[in-house]
Amino acid sequence: MSLTPSQWAALLPLLLPALGACLIPLMALDKDQATAKWIRGVMYGTALLAVAASFWYLTDLWKTGAQPSFFQLRMDRLAQFSGIFVVVAAALTILQSWDHFHQEGWVKGETLSLLLFSATGMMLFTASTHFVTLFLGLELFSIPLYALVGTVRARPESAEGGMKYFLTGAVASSCFLMGGVLIYGLSGTLDLSAAAGVLKAQGLALDPLALTGAALLLLGFLFKVSAVPFHQWTPDAYEASPHPIAGFMSVATKGVAFIALLRIFPSSLAPLTAVGAKMQAVVAVLAVATLVLGNLTALVQSNVKRMLAYSSISHAGYLMLGFVAGTPAAHTGVLFYLVIYLAMNMGAFGLLTAFGLVGEKTTFEDLRGLGWKRPAMGFAAAVFMLSLAGIPPMGGFYGKYMIFRELVATGHVGMAVLGVLASLVSAYYYLRFLVALFLQAPSAEAERLASDRPAVHAPLAGATVLVCAAIVLAGGFLQFALVDGFAKRALVEGLGLIR
């Protein structure tokens, strides 16, 4: 079978990371990899090259405006958006993990390989409306992540977190599969947009089985974005994971799940308006629960990673509010929010590496006074935390602004009030981060330990943190460029949703 250039064009962005993922284990065969620094360098270089090539290729596609496809796989604007989102997250993760794994003393090639496979799966997941490719993508990105959570095998709690994530994730995947099966059984087609047309034509839109199918599909997505009540895995998995992997999970998993949700529910299943309305009501209820529970639980965390986990749950709540509003402008807001969220969360997790916090030593106590010791990192931390709290002039404010504005415009004033109150609560725990960094002196114990330890050396993680801070600030001052040039075009030209 020979492929046309257009088909190659659609496949290449996925194939490049997959190729890198296949090459890296060959290099990891060397038994002495722990000592051979150059081999580690080559492995990381290969991984970076794979994502950079994919990134270069995707931006080239974006510039030309081409939207190639390979059968059911559509590398349209939305998929390109998602692809760029994923490879940027992957590149930041790779750079941060070089420093983090050296700090932990656990540098293994398979980590990179798994990460690249996961990135490939994520791109596949958001590029398809065909149920089989969709499910394939879901599993391809999820299974490597289960392993990545438990990747530092020297730490028992790491394996525990990985196992917990795997078991709950498997249940969610089976629900997702069952949902697809039900819709297939009723409609006789695996392509979801075709299935929606068939169901509508046959008057089966409100058939209990079709509703159950749609609900089970939705459950799969909501699990991946860690919406309440499917959020239980999140804090444990993040706490168990290496910091960069936790960052990658919090950003990329949530991001692609929302982008795929955008492709499936408001777009592919659009003919089933009644189902859409019912699902929207479910999302509304769960969004409220997510906001309330995520924010209130985050208040009482003493571990920064758990705080960031609950914070990421609460951000899922804000993003879900975008779906509650359900207008194209709100969906644009969701995409913009995701871009900023990528930068602020990868940055926040990158800070932990940049500050050299390893293992379980990631409590607020461990952060005390670090902002003054590392002023550039401190500045970036202030940018991330204020942005996460939604304080202008940071980018995070505009994401919330767009979503709240659409909520108010569609008559959900009560939801908007709840959303801003949730923001108020969240400001407290984000300030705690800054309180520890700037407002508290390090304890005498920490000072003594710090003088014994060698100075933290994490140049790559530090660089990623600065890049992320620059993106967040750009989101605050050039928000219109990001929205019009990037988020809106992904929706309008990718999904054909018209503003």
Next chain:
Amino acid sequence: MTWLNLHPLTFLVFAPALLGLLLMALPHALGKLARMLGFLGALAIFILSLSWLLGRTPNAGGLILAERASWFTLVGLPVDYALAVDGLNLWLVILTTFLVPLTMLGTWNSLKDRIGTFVAMFLLLETGMLGALVAQDLFVFYLFWEAMLIPMYFMIGVWGGDERRYAANKFFLYTLSGSLLWLVALLYLANKAGGFNPALMAQAASALPFGVQGWLFIAFAVAFAIKVPLFPLHTWLPDAHVQAPTAGSVILAGVLLKLGGYGFIRFAIPMFPQAAMHYAQPIALLSVIAIVYGALVAMVQRDIKKLVAYSSVSHMGFVMLGLASMTVIGTQGAMLQMLNHGISTGALFLLVGMLYDRAHTRMIADFGGVAVKMPIFTAFFLIVTLSSIGLPLTNGFVGEFWILNGTFVSGFGWGRLYACLATSGVLLGAVYMLWMFMRVFWGPENKDEDSGTHHLHTDLNAREIAVMLPLVVLIVWMGVHPKTFIAASEAPVTALLQDIKAPAPRTFVLKPAVHEAPAAHAPEAPAAHEVHR
């Protein structure tokens, strides 16, 4: 120079922040250099603001300087980058640019650690305050209003007293709670008006049912009242004031609180005139409570700084009472009282800071007989105290007199009673200030080894006198010839109140500035014309 001629306000607003960011990048070791650069920069901004803003005739729309360009359109709502100085904010802008360098000079040696970062925060704060004062688009106003919290948070939290973390968090979250709910109201109204132009929003608001207008007004009013702060939303203030370093207290009292009152007169009242009239009486009641309650609480304080903080609650109650009177004289009195309070309370905080730097205590009981040891300091403190009390011929008298006058003739049912009750606040003000003054400065010298007086070795030096002199001159000038400072706001205030009280149809004082003709001006001057991009 052409860019500067076209964008004088942009320069005034953002130059401090740019300088601040530069100073932040300087290494810690160069803190003293940063302090000097920051002071010179702030001084230059003050001189520029004077030369650009004073002596300029407003154009037909009442604008002294203005800039307008469309900034962006997000989710269908256009946001205009619109800045303007007119009669309402002219003197508040100058007060801000005046107090910043003065405070830097007045607290020159108060801080030892991380001076450069502190000065940077101070300059960032100046940008936030100036931006909020000159913003003519509600979205831009909101941005500056919120952004202002960040540097103030760090100023209290990093350089404050023992309870600084609690005070900083309380300040931040308290203010944020008001402004977030206000944001929802803002979005609701912007949605009806199709943008954030205050004139269009006012028009849209007048078309809404009265109940909705009332709710929107309340959302606006609560956000502003927290900043003022109006009883019972004042509880963050004593903590923030007492814990903040001297410079933070001065700016907090001098400018930040004014922004609350300014928000009422600039946005809340003109945009919802009916609702404002409807709620004027409850607001007046709360103001009277604030005046009396603040004074009574101030009376029993043991800490001088806390006493001054509660006196702020009382004085800002006068401002709110004047605004609520909905009369020209009362509102003008409120405008003047805002400036008065900025000068007098700013001066009081500076003086308390000077005392604290020497004695390392602020407890009234630790002092006694300070007049013997620091005669010059005592003289300045006395003048400022009298101004704070409202002695005739000082600034405090004129403002309070006009406000009480306005309340008396306001015409709402209990106006006269409120005026009488508020007058008792003036009396109580004399009681708590003079009683404190007596205990601290007079009487036999406190010879106790641990006492504050014992640690006072030097009177004010030349730098400190140079800081206090301009303040004293202003106190007298504003008391003798308040017209200098109040003439500019007369026309806009009169127009606003006529507009509110006139029977329908309203003419909307807030005109979209786009349509206004530029004033006559020399082409090379940084002129009062609109910039269209």
